[in-house]
Amino acid sequence: MTESGSAPGTLRPGGRTARTRAAVRDAVLTGLGEHGYPGLTVEYVAEHSGVHKTTLYRRWGGIEGLLADTLDLAGEDDWSPPDTGSLEGDLRALAREAADSFTDPGQAAAPTAIIAAAFQSRRAADALHAFYAERFSRCERVVHRAVERGEAPAGTDAGAVVRAVSAPLYFRLFITREPIDPALADQSATAVLAAVRAGAFASARAAGRPVMSG
Incomplete structure (x- = not known):
């Protein structure tokens, strides 16, 4: 748990932390596309996001936390359903x-x-x-x-x-x-x-x- 009592990776701050979170999200998605879930590692995410693996473990706890936060971040987008008129x-x-x-x-x-x-x-x-x-x-x-x-x-x-x-x-x-x-x-x-x-x-x-x- 973080100091605020939230699970790792569940905060929604802005600024540099938000950019870090987005970079990690992008690395997770790229890794899933290239290797699938079984082949995704914290080391891969660290290398492709520029975030040290100790930080990833501290904030997200591991691959499961990284994946959960990736989905959580995806749910924060501004996507809207179609409105075709019928x-x-x-x-x-x-x-x-x-x-x-x-x-x-x-x-x-x-x-x-x-x-x-x-x-x-x-x-x-x-x-x-x-x-x-x-x-x-x-x-x-x-x-x-x-x-x-x-x-x-x-x-x-x-x-x-x-x-x-x-x-x-x-x-x-x-x-x-x-x-x-x-x-x-x-x-x-x-x-x-x-x-x-x-x-x-x-x-x-x-x-x-x-x-x-x-």
Whole structure:
């Protein structure tokens, strides 16, 4: 723990410390892309970030702490979900962005390695969960806008909708190890859109259906 009581690498200071944190983040991502999680070492991060390894151990505790802070820092960006003017366009854009992030050779190595790390490290898994929970929370606004425009039923579960868009893509990528492409991303968005319009994601109470009890 640091003097403030926070876990190593969890502070969000500015100035030189923020630059150091960003340099370490960049080195971690580069190392993940080149060597994957099993091959990433503190020595590698030290060499490529310019931060001495004793400092890395003191502030982050090791590779797990470095990876967790990399995800934490990624969640502090200013990314916003698409706003195309329609639910169909927004869902399609979200699906394509998810697909691109794991199929573009220039982008895919690091996030793929982070996913793999979550199966080997509990701390990495917790950090990944927090990252995606925050990301999906931002994406919910596309569904809220759709409800306001009358494109989706009142009571539509925004969180379930945005997760459903990327779920088939991630299943193929990490479970069945099948290729994905823009056409598959569009198919996923179209299927979710149809389910939204049919009320599949709306609560029974909001949709006016009788609520079954035990």
